[in-house]
Amino acid sequence: MPISSNVVLTTEHLDHVVKHFERFGAFAFDTEGIGQYRGVPAHTQITWLSMATHGMSVAIPMGHERGDRIIGERKEPYETKTGRIQQRTVKIWEPAPEQLRPSQVFSALEPLMFSDRIKVCHNAPFDLGSVAKYYDGNAPSKPWFDTYINSVLVDENRLNGLKPRTKELYGVSYDTESVGRCVEKHPFSTVARYAYMDAKYTWLMYLRERGLCEQYGLQGVLALETDVIETVLEMILAGAPINGSVLAGFGKVLDARLVGIEAEIYRAAGKQFNLNSPKQKAELFYSPKVEGGLGLKPKSLTPGGKKKYKRGEELLVTDFSTDSKSLQPHAKHPVIAGVLKYQKDDKLKSTYVDGVLGVADDPDKPCLVVDGRVHSSFNQMGARTGRWSSNGPNLQNIPSRGEDGKVIRSAYQALPGHKLVIADYGQIELVLLAHFIGFGAMFDGFHNGVDPHTMTASLIFGVPPEEVTKEQRTICKAINFGIVYGAGPSTLSEMAGIGAQAMKGHLSDHRDEFPEIYSYRSHVIETARRQDPPHTRTLLGRMRRLPDLVSYDDELRAAAERQIFNSKIQGSGGDVIKLAMVRLLPLLPEDAELVMTVHDELVVHGPEQQVPQIVSALREAMLGESIQELLRVPLTSDVSVVDTWSAAK
Template sequence: MSHVILTKEDLTEAVEYFKRQDAYAFDVETVGEHRGVPSQNQVTWLSMATYGATVVIPMGHPNGDTLISKATRKKNKQTGKFDAIPAVWDEPPAQLRPSQVFEALEPLLFQERYRKIAQGAVFDLVSVAKYYDEQPPVPRYGCTLVASWLLDENRLNGLKPRVIEEYGHKYDTENVGKRVEIHPFSKIARYAYLDARYTWLLWQKMVPLLQAEGLSRAMSMELQVLQALLDMALTGAPVDIEALRRLDVDLARQLEGIVERVYKAAGKVFNINSSQQKADILFGMKSAGGQGIKPRKLTKGGKKKRRDGEKPTLYDYSTDAEELKRHSDNPVCATLLEYQEVNKLHGTYVQGYLGNEKEGKPSIIFDGSIFPTFKQYGTVTGRFSASEPNLQNVPRPGTELGKAVRGLFIAPPGKAPVLTDAGARELGWKLLVADYGQIELRVIAHFLGYGAWYDGFHAGIDAHTATASAVFGVSPEKVTTDQRNRSKTLAFAVLFGAEAETVAKSMGASVAEAEDFLALQARTMPEVGKFKAWLIRDALSHEVPHIRTLIGRKRRLPDLASSVRWIRARAERQLLNSLVQGSAADINKLALIRMGHLCRQNREWLRLSLTVHDELVVHCREDKTEEGAALLQQAMIGTEIQKLIKVPLTADVKVCDRWSEAK
């Protein structure tokens, strides 16, 4: 069997061989302006590997192997800039058309008996779905990226780092997959061959490791999550383009005003986007026009200098949002922080969507919708991350900017034809938006098993009210708004391991007052401290210190055993948060699986669109909103999920036209 498939006869022979197996790995190489968006790209290479065979199928690679002229640059007389002139190669060999290839592969992709394995499987599965009328290959799936992440969430889990570690082979030092179309035919053929072959080999190695580490249940859940992510990747999220353009103008105007306030607070004009100039302003001596702030957090370069025995300069210290928040009482820091937040919104959620011609960034809106990539492996705790765009960073719904950004996401504008007893009708769509109520505090109450939070949730009392009642020694109905707000800060200090300084700023109190408040909480809610102490002991009882979430995912924290006090203390602060966030992520992912299944059963009127933290966003035909809302609530708090946790779960479902209307 030929490794590189160029004829229909070779393709038929390869397919017949693969059909005799029970599983295979596959990988695609893509081109086009939106090569990173799987629903929009163009597949020009597909490679497959199984027991005893690996094949590579080119479908339109433009280059041969003989270089005629090298890539160069030529000055553009009109713009004064240098335009890139690509290399010229001889003609490539004749290749099969995508239609021929995907017709032949259909039996392998659309039969359940074959496990289809890929590295970052959502991308590859959606990339090929467009060649089958947007129908993704049917389960069973496998994903080496998810498997590798479950086996160690703290390492680099890309294919090449795993291959180097497992097999000692370093390949593709040029990162040819980024732009396959500029490289010679044989180089891409070998690259595609190795990607598929190593994906197959790693899967064979990882499956028994997952079983040995007790992670099979977690892997099974993640593969079902993968199926829901395919649905969302193909559904997309409609956006209001006109509102987006108006927000573009509004944020640009806001930024101009904020910049003026920054200059006024600093007493001088400087490059607000320059880290060095910001360091001069923030950390410079007051006598020299600086703010005299003592720098605390080193950049990566600063840390390297210190490790190498060099003394860091002012420019080796961070001026990021975390550091600005530490000094939010300083007018320069406060206005810089505001600038960074608004500028990030403008860049991420406006120009990021619309595109920016000056910077060569294309729009990511296709037929009125965006198609985010949700990564189930994107964090160490198990929560989703997202890109193109990063919806996990959408501002809080209670803020003005949060409402503006969420208001961009709308129900599908089209009409759905429906045949009723009264005849044919065209009906519109609505959004169903649901989120869990205080999910992280419910999770910690579950693990505690008793105390103020546990009892409060069972009594139907809000967690922050229950905290205030316990800490201030008053009945729940007598808790004041101020007491509840202070207890809200306290609850999240417990979850995230915040220190007294941070708590003080959140409460608008002195550090001494915050320390007294934290001490009071420790005395009145001793169950929290006892559980933290037990959790540390339990984690340290393992060879590699770790905890397990509700469904058994591991969160490894080797720094718990560090002999360095501050490193150990940081890991101890992360431990409870990892357990709680990871278990909340388990619940959210299970809800996503359940809702995805219901949407597939009712595809003509119910479609899964987005997940952001503990929220699910669904498209529902307007005549079915009551039924859809009931299904969504059942997916999130039904018996199969509720039995996992010992306190009652709640989920609030809203019917709306814009995401911002849900809260």
């Protein structure tokens, strides 16, 4: 088959590439992996590596099997989900050209990967982490530049993946077949072009946009996020030790619960329907009672329904959403109450049991436990506020209250002779709120060492702090939560376990006792509204842009007002935890590993004898002078030494 000159197949060509790249101070690279762990850097098998710099872009295959032409077909047996053996037709492809071995490629590239040249990637933790296993676990050395991080910092509201950015900047769409999701299924030349384009446009984006953060006053945040890459690598390569049998047992409990809930739903509905079919649920929930439905008023459209509405087409009941958020207003209806319980438990099983242990014969649900560890993906730019997200599994969304979350966390266990050392910032959102305001009851309470929820309850209920009841503190904890997250009375009343009318009264009292909080909230909103574009900045200068602050649509504008204040506080919390993580790595003893971050919590796994050093490192990283000097309110951190993650909660 004809081979592009940009595809490297020989040691001579590879030597020529290395010599060319050695002439310059920066280069971009990208990796493509295969197998069930293709999305897990610690275990993916790289079969393509592409590189670009001034005047050259190349793709280097290392084990791609499929050639370009179909040369025949054959029949082969396969087992269906029902256990039947059937025959299917399989295409026979010509073999791909002879390629270099990974050992040859990574050996030749070592002088580049471990030089002082800038290594440019789009989603650097994945590519740096994927390469590390070929260098005895060592990721390519700094300096690094992540075009994804840079792009998100410049505009967090757009699509910042490489493909949409390439289309936006250059008008080029080069992956209409989603090649990167499964490169082994595509012809050799197709993958070669795809890999080549990934590196080329990462490099071009770097050249075009590398100075934009400085123009926006974001160079300090970019430097922090670039340093954070090292902490991401630590977590994704180490992985968190996990006891899969705990999750398997929890899966059986959830299965039994789902069967019971399903029966309750059918009894309440008076009929059976497919609980996993949005169409059947919409027909039952939203059809008139005379047609056998429940006659409920739908609250929101599906994505397809929104498109039909914009086109002016007639809407059907099946165009309305049946997700949990859309059903929440009808939560008291017995059928909907059951469906919401079912959806919650089904999501728990799908995410935290099947999503970790895998599902047999389902390639989209592989087992993520390898050698007793699960390697979650941590996205430092996962939320527009700058907070973390994660997947595989989503550790940020494990229920924070109740037994279910406790059981899931109990599966994360220290290895024999080791401990989990877990540190969690105390009330950091309220600390930041008090810091920004700089005076008032909450500010004084923190300086006097009074718990903010207790202090709030003391003022609202007019009792000394030591006489605040558990119920009063719970109510005020919900109120303080609502301040930061913009939650309404109905949500807060549910959290506190009291009536909505009673909660409205407490909120009114809160406004009277803490006028400075509401004045500051108005100040943040109005200041952001006057900016072009409308935005606020976090503690360390990260921007959160919300154009809807000047919308003429009351609903959109109100939502943006809630988000801008939330972003000010939560984004600043993200700044602090990331700075603490960067400070932590050089302080940890050699055998200790940072394995997880969840919200404002850091989880370190290390030998039992090193626990005192780990505790000291965590306290210094999270509360040390250079952290504390950023804030006018004292920070605190709770540190737990445990065998299971759940024991720290």
